[in-house]
Amino acid sequence: AQEFEQSRIIKFTPPDACRLELMRFRTRYNGKDLPFSVKAAVVVQGAYIELQAFINMSSAAQISTRLSSVKYCENVMIRFPVPTQWIKALWTMNLQRQKSLKAKMNRRACLGALHEVESDPVIQVSVGTAKYENAYRAVVWKIDRLPDKNSSLDHPHSLSYKLELGSDQEIPSDWYPFATVQFVVHDTCASGTEVKSLGIESDLQPQKHVVQKAFYSFQVEIEKKWIRLDGEDPDKAGNCLMQ
Numbered sequence: 001a002q003e004f005e006q007s008r009i010i011k012f013t014p015p016d017a018c019r020l021e022l023m024r025f026r027t028r029y030n031g032k033d034l035p036f037s038v039k040a041a042v043v044v045q046g047a048y049i050e051l052q053a054f055i056n057m058s059s060a061a062q063i064s065t066r067l068s069s070v071k072y073c074e075n076v077m078i079r080f081p082v083p084t085q086w087i088k089a090l091w092t093m094n095l096q097r098q099k100s101l102k103a104k105m106n107r108r109a110c111l112g113a114l115h116e117v118e119s120d121p122v123i124q125v126s127v128g129t130a131k132y133e134n135a136y137r138a139v140v141w142k143i144d145r146l147p148d149k150n151s152s153l154d155h156p157h158s159l160s161y162k163l164e165l166g167s168d169q170e171i172p173s174d175w176y177p178f179a180t181v182q183f184v185v186h187d188t189c190a191s192g193t194e195v196k197s198l199g200i201e202s203d204l205q206p207q208k209h210v211v212q213k214a215f216y217s218f219q220v221e222i223e224k225k226w227i228r229l230d231g232e233d234p235d236k237a238g239n240c241l242m243q
Contacts, residue, residue: 027191033058034216035073036146040080040179041223047165051080051139051222053179055157057147073216076128076143076183078159079136080222083172089163090132090139123161127151130159138180146183177222182215190214 003011014020040053082090123130127150128143141159148157189212198206 025191027193034218035071035185038078038179038181038220039223040220041225042177043225043227045227049086049163049165051159051161053078053080053141053159055143055146057153071185071187073146073183073185074144076141076146076181078141078182079138079180080141080159081136081138081177081179082132083175084137085172086163086165087132087134087137089165090161123159125157125159127157130161178219179222180217180219182217184213184215186211186213188212188214190216 003009036055036057038053038055043050125141127148128141130139130141133140139161147153198210200206
C-alpha cells in the first residue's frame with residue numbers, strides 16, 4: 001500500500017503455479033447493445049404452470065461474429081427463481097432417493113410455441129443444460145458458449161418447464177420474479193480500465209499469460225400470463241375457502 005501511494009504502481013508477489021486474480025470491481029455498462037437478449041414468461045392455466053424463456057442474439061453480435069476477431073459469450077448462466085411452494089414439484093424420486101429434475105434436449109422448440117401440458121414435469125432446452133439447483137432456489141440454465149457452434153446466428157434458443165401444482169402450491173400473490181443473467185466475454189473491457197504495462201524482475205515477458213475478460217450480470221423481468229379457464233376469475237382466486 002505504501003509503494004502504491006508513492007509511485008502509483010501496484011507491486012505484489014504471486015504464489016507459484018497458481019492462477020491469480022489481482023483486482024475485481026463493479027462498473028455500470030454504458031456501451032452498445034448486449035450480445036444477446038433474454039425474454040421470459042410464466043404462463044398459468046388452471047393448475048398448470050409453464051415457464052418459457054428465449055435467447056436471441058443481437059444484430060451487433062451477428063455482425064461482429066462475421067469479422068476476423070470473433071468474440072463469444074462463455075459460461076452463460078441464467079437463473080429462474082422458483083417459489084418455495086413449487087420446489088417439491090421439481091424433484092423426482094428414484095430408488096427411494098430424491099434428485100433434481102434435469103433438462104431434456106429439444107432442438108425443435110421455436111419462439112412463441114405453446115406446448116400441451118404433459119402429465120409429468122419436464123424441463124426442455126434447445127441448447128445447454130438446465131436443472132433445479134437448491135443452492136439458488138432456481139432453475140439454472142447453463143450454456144457453454146453463445147453463439148452456439150451447432151446453430152445459425154439468428155436461431156433463437158429456448159427453455160421451458162411445466163409443472164402441475166397441488167392445492168398447497170398456489171402462486172404467491174407477492175411474487176414478482178426476475179431472471180438473473182451472467183456470462184463472460186474474453187478480450188473485452190466493459191469498464192474501460194485496462195492494464196497498460198506489466199513487468200517482473202527477470203527478463204521474461206509475462207504479457208502472454210495475462211487474461212482480460214469482462215463479467216456481465218443483469219436481470220430480466222419474467223412476464224406473467226394468465227390463460228383463463230371457463231368460469232375462472234383469477235382476481236377472486238384468493239377468496240376460496242378450505243373445506
